Amino acid sequence: MNHTSTIPIQEVSLKHLKVACSSCSLRELCLPLGLNSDEMNQLETVITQRVKVKKGEPLYRAGDAMRSLFAVRLGFFKMSVLSEDGREQVTGFQMAGELLGLDAISTETHSCGAIALEDSEVCEIPFADLEELSRHIPSLQNNFYKVLSREIVRDHGVMMLLGNMKAEERLAAFLLNLSQRFALRGYSSRSFVLRMTREEIGSYLGLKLETISRGFSRFQEQGLIRVHNKEIEILDLPALKQVLSGCSGKA
Amino acid sequence: MNHTSTIPIQEVSLKHLKVACSSCSLRELCLPLGLNSDEMNQLETVITQRVKVKKGEPLYRAGDAMRSLFAVRLGFFKMSVLSEDGREQVTGFQMAGELLGLDAISTETHSCGAIALEDSEVCEIPFADLEELSRHIPSLQNNFYKVLSREIVRDHGVMMLLGNMKAEERLAAFLLNLSQRFALRGYSSRSFVLRMTREEIGSYLGLKLETISRGFSRFQEQGLIRVHNKEIEILDLPALKQVLSGCSGKA
DNA sequence: CGCACGTTTGAGCACCATCAACTATAGTGG
DNA sequence: CCACTATAGTTGATGGTGCTCAAACGTGCG
Numbered sequence: 083m084n085h086t087s088t089i090p091i092q093e094v095s096l097k098h099l100k101v102a103c104s105s106c107s108l109r110e111l112c113l114p115l116g117l118n119s120d121e122m123n124q125l126e127t128v129i130t131q132r133v134k135v136k137k138g139e140p141l142y143r144a145g146d147a148m149r150s151l152f153a154v155r156l157g158f159f160k161m162s163v164l165s166e167d168g169r170e171q172v173t174g175f176q177m178a179g180e181l182l183g184l185d186a187i188s189t190e191t192h193s194c195g196a197i198a199l200e201d202s203e204v205c206e207i208p209f210a211d212l213e214e215l216s217r218h219i220p221s222l223q224n225n226f227y228k229v230l231s232r233e234i235v236r237d238h239g240v241m242m243l244l245g246n247m248k249a250e251e252r253l254a255a256f257l258l259n260l261s262q263r264f265a266l267r268g269y270s271s272r273s274f275v276l277r278m279t280r281e282e283i284g285s286y287l288g289l290k291l292e293t294i295s296r297g298f299s300r301f302q303e304q305g306l307i308r309v310h311n312k313e314i315e316i317l318d319l320p321a322l323k324q325v326l327s328g329c330s331g332k333a
Numbered sequence: 334m335n336h337t338s339t340i341p342i343q344e345v346s347l348k349h350l351k352v353a354c355s356s357c358s359l360r361e362l363c364l365p366l367g368l369n370s371d372e373m374n375q376l377e378t379v380i381t382q383r384v385k386v387k388k389g390e391p392l393y394r395a396g397d398a399m400r401s402l403f404a405v406r407l408g409f410f411k412m413s414v415l416s417e418d419g420r421e422q423v424t425g426f427q428m429a430g431e432l433l434g435l436d437a438i439s440t441e442t443h444s445c446g447a448i449a450l451e452d453s454e455v456c457e458i459p460f461a462d463l464e465e466l467s468r469h470i471p472s473l474q475n476n477f478y479k480v481l482s483r484e485i486v487r488d489h490g491v492m493m494l495l496g497n498m499k500a501e502e503r504l505a506a507f508l509l510n511l512s513q514r515f516a517l518r519g520y521s522s523r524s525f526v527l528r529m530t531r532e533e534i535g536s537y538l539g540l541k542l543e544t545i546s547r548g549f550s551r552f553q554e555q556g557l558i559r560v561h562n563k564e565i566e567i568l569d570l571p572a573l574k575q576v577l578s579g580c581s582g583k584a
Numbered sequence: 585c586g587c588a589c590g591t592t593t594g595a596g597c598a599c600c601a602t603c604a605a606c607t608a609t610a611g612t613g614g
Numbered sequence: 615c616c617a618c619t620a621t622a623g624t625t626g627a628t629g630g631t632g633c634t635c636a637a638a639c640g641t642g643c644g
Contacts (some may be wrong), residue, residue, distance in 0.1 A: 163489050167578060171493040185489060187482035193489065213475065217468045224464065230481035231438035237488035238414050238436060238444065242422040244495035245539035249632065279590065288496035290633060295592055311591085311641080327418060500600065531623065541601055546624055562609080562623080585644100592639070599633090607624070614617080 102126060111179030111266065112153050113207070113225055121219045128211040129153075135198040141182065143195045148186035150206045154178050157202020158277040161194040162285070172286040174236070175199070175260075175278060178267055184233050199277035244288045252287040253297040254325035257307070261316060272319075276312040353377060362430030362517065363404050364458070364476055372470045379462040380404075386449040392433065395446040399437035401457045405429050408453020409528040412445040413536070423537040425487070426450070426511075426529060429518055434460075435484050450528035495539045503538040504548040505576040508558070512567060523570075527563040 103114040104122045114122050132155060135141050141152060144164060159176045173194055176182055182204065186192040216223035243252050265271035276283070280291040287294070301307045306322050308315040316322060354365040355373045365373050383406065386392050392403060395415060410427045424445055427433055433455065437443040467474035494503050516522035527534070531542040538545070552558045557573050559566040567573060 163493055165493055165497065169497050171489070171496050173489045173492055184482055185485045188479045188486055193486050213471070213478070217471065217474060220464075220468065223468060223474075226478075227464070227481070228439045230478070230485070231435055234436045234481070234484050234488060235439055235444050237485060237492065238422070238424045241424055241488065241491055241495060242414055242416055244492060245422050245536065246416065246420050280592095281590085285496065291591080292593085292634085293632060295590095296632090299592075530621095542623080543602085543625085544600060546622095547600095550624075587644085588642095590639105590641080592637105594636085594638105595634100597634080598631105600629105600631090602629080603627090605624105605626085607622100609622075610620090612617105612619075614615100 103129065106155070108153075108155065108179040108267075113181070113222070113229065115225055116221050117219065117225075121222065124215060124219065125222065128215055129205050129207050131206050133204050133206055135202045135204065137198055137200050137202075139198055141196040141198065141202075141204060142192050144192055146192045148183055148190050148192050148209065150208045151184065151187075151212065152182040152196075152204040152206055154180050154182065155203045155205050157204075158199045159196050159202065160199055160278055160282055161196055163194050170285055172278075172282055174240075175286070177263060181229055181233075184230055187230075199282075240286075249287075249289055249293050250297050250300065251326055252289065253283075253294065253301070254322050256283065256287060257314065257316065258322060258326065260314075261319075271316070273313070273315045276314055354380065357406070359404075359406065359430040359518075364432065364473070364480065366476055367472050368470065368476075372473065375466060375470065376473065379466055380456050380458050382457050384455050384457055386453045386455065388449055388451050388453075390449055392447040392449065392453075392455060393443050395443055397443045399434055399441050399443050399460065401459045402435065402438075402463065403433040403447075403455040403457055405431050405433065406454045406456050408455075409450045410447050410453065411450055411529055411533055412447055414445050421536055423529075423533055425491075426537070428514060432480055435481055438481075450533075491537075500538075500540055500544050501548050501551065502577055503540065504534075504545065504552070505573050507534065507538060508565065508567065509573060509577065512570075522567070524564070524566045527565055 103109055103112070103126050104119060106112070106114075109115065109122070114125055117125065133141070133152070135157070141159065142148075144162075154176050156178060159182060160172055161174045161176060161182070162170050162172045164170055176196075182196050183192060185194050187209065212226070216226055243255055247255065260274065260276075261271040264274050278286075280294040283289075284291045284294045298307070298309045301322070302309050304321070306316070306318045306325070308317055354360050354363070354368075354377050355370060357363070357365075360366065360373070365376055368376065384392070384403070386408070392410065393399075395413075405427050407429060410433060411423055412425045412427060412433070413421050413423045415421055427447075433447050434443060436445050438460065463477070467477055494506055498506065511525065511527075512522040515525050529537075531545040534540075535542045535545045549558070549560045552573070553560050555572070557567070557569045557576070559568055
């Protein structure tokens, strides 16, 4: 999977590029949302570098000390926690404009690991600087509180999914969520590529990889989607939403 | 259950009591953690009132506008979200020293409802004031970021529980978590009263109430705990922890 | 090309949900 | 005070959903 896999050390390459939130296409999705140009410039002085992470490589691992947060600029990440006995729980998939490392603020240690699922690029945001800056820019502070809160709301959604939904409902919810997030970023909401394996989807949804595979096959039989390897095409969006509302409607 | 149940209107009574974080036994668990006495005084000026909530009554409901956060001073709350089709997912149980309403910061609307499971008392913290104050008190800002982050970590723990654990493992984890939190507050970690019903435990753990009941019975048969109605006594803590580590060890 | 990995599909089974009957407890009113 | 009711909890029998084990296939990379 990784063409440099013979080298076991971390593959993160650091590039000191000028970071310009003001010219970033993600500024309406990301931390700078709603800042004026002066404030955005101040934020840029703090975000000193971009980091490239190759597919399959970790940006950080659970247990690492946290000094910075990261904003995904390009690419796709999987976040996961490990239980003491070594089982993995995927806690989320982050795409462009989303922040990585929010969980680590509480203990200054990453509780999740972040692994790139495709060649990716992130903006590094030293947390101490962000904290300091957010004291001087009220709307930045407010944004950041909201980002943290939104993550809590998202997690509650996942809890609902894991606690109350059946396998195919979870899978439909997952596809619809991805679709919506791609749409927000200007990509097709109808047709996209899954960057993660069936096993990773399963871990996220509390299911086994076989169940994911069967679910996709079933949706395809029913004409809801077309699956070819990791390519997904949504053929019947309303019907897919219908699967979801069958949650407890017993339908 | 509620001695005023013939009166259907909301039972929240507002008392303008002087709030004194500095003399509150929870200050080491709650928002004021690590503030000096001057800073704590400033925080007190913002926390203008305490609110009493009777058992069974909501402090707020999902969909309500959020203007304040609340710190539990006394009592026990259940937080829950409802899916469109009306199913409830309990997202957590909050006890003294824990904050309510963090999820609502993102949209300024409560996404969870909070219901008191016993007669309770909370300190109301107007969010705009907290935001403003946190700009002037760095350690308060830092505390609050950490509180939000800790909630995210907690939610990841629940996701692990719902995604990877079997029924009895979930139940053991639940009991151990409660035990630990009671201990932190100076109560017995060995013997406590469950404020929630079996159904509410089930909703939180992604299980049905019958499964909870069977789990308790089984733990009792095995001599791990003693159950009498809502009273729980932990008889064999190591064995209960053992149940947990059996997570995927197949034991 | 050929190996490794991810995926698909099938068969059988375990776990937990469901349905149902019964018990216990607390609160209500005669 | 004691029936009466409503709510919560226990326990048993049964079945379905999703897990497990297993085998085969496809794809892509070395």
